[in-house]
Amino acid sequence: MDKTFISLKGVAEKLGVSEKTIYRMVADNQIPFAVKIGGQWRFKADEVVDWIDSQKQPTAVTPRKKTDYRLSLAQALENGAVLYRIHGGNRDEIIDELLAALPYSAGFDAKAVKISVLSRESIVSSSMDGIAWMRPDPAMPVYLEKTMVILAFLEHPVDCKALDYQLTELLFLVLPANATEMTIIERKLWRLSMSAPFLAGIRRQLTRKKLLDFIVTQEALLFQQGPAA
Numbered sequence: 001m002d003k004t005f006i007s008l009k010g011v012a013e014k015l016g017v018s019e020k021t022i023y024r025m026v027a028d029n030q031i032p033f034a035v036k037i038g039g040q041w042r043f044k045a046d047e048v049v050d051w052i053d054s055q056k057q058p059t060a061v062t063p064r065k066k067t068d069y070r071l072s073l074a075q076a077l078e079n080g081a082v083l084y085r086i087h088g089g090n091r092d093e094i095i096d097e098l099l100a101a102l103p104y105s106a107g108f109d110a111k112a113v114k115i116s117v118l119s120r121e122s123i124v125s126s127s128m129d130g131i132a133w134m135r136p137d138p139a140m141p142v143y144l145e146k147t148m149v150i151l152a153f154l155e156h157p158v159d160c161k162a163l164d165y166q167l168t169e170l171l172f173l174v175l176p177a178n179a180t181e182m183t184i185i186e187r188k189l190w191r192l193s194m195s196a197p198f199l200a201g202i203r204r205q206l207t208r209k210k211l212l213d214f215i216v217t218q219e220a221l222l223f224q225q226g227p228a229a
Contacts, residue, residue, distance in 0.1 A: 080148030
């Protein structure tokens with residue numbers, strides 16, 4: 001093979017994902033520098049190697065040792081952000097907007113977070129019923145100094161390739177400090193997503209303070225309620 005190009009298999013090995021994932025990422029315009037030669041995808045070596053390495057570096061970041069087992073969604077949102085009128089015509093552009101809004105952190109690499117999130121989304125979209133529930137790919141872990149959640153309301157509905165074909169109107173993006181806290185927030189979001197009052201309240205696009213107060217109340221009802229008298 002021409003040494004100026006890297007094969008799809010080579011890119012998959014360097015990123016630590018399956019070849020099927022790379023095919024999906026290329027089809028979804030989530031990976032750059034791809035060209036088709038003789039019916040097969042090739043990636044320009046002089047441009048893609050540095051890009052691949054930049055995605056892989058943050059996986060070595062050591063997650064925070066102390067896990068907060070009582071971590072709430074409201075706390076994670078306080079660490080992260082609530083964003084309104086987010087622009088973007090696709091997932092790629094929207095994630096850029098979200099990551100640009102986060103406060104600077106020495107352990108934060110926006111490119112690594114983006115490629116990990118899009119890698120997971122390329123397998124199957126997390127969007128359902130107009131809401132996306134995004135997080136990094138467990139196969140490409142990227143940890144921050146503290147667990148953050150971004151809740152973003154989109155300016156216009158966007159096609160996030162949802163299985164139910166509905167356009168996405170808002171999304172949650174979870175950025176964990178470690179695998180355990182990722183699981184804690186993911187499970188809480190899963191349970192909250194089954195609550196009609198929670199979903200109805202989120203869609204109202206309350207102000208940040210009212211939204212956080214609302215989530216605190218919903219979490220108390222679902223997770224902190226003692227046994228019935």
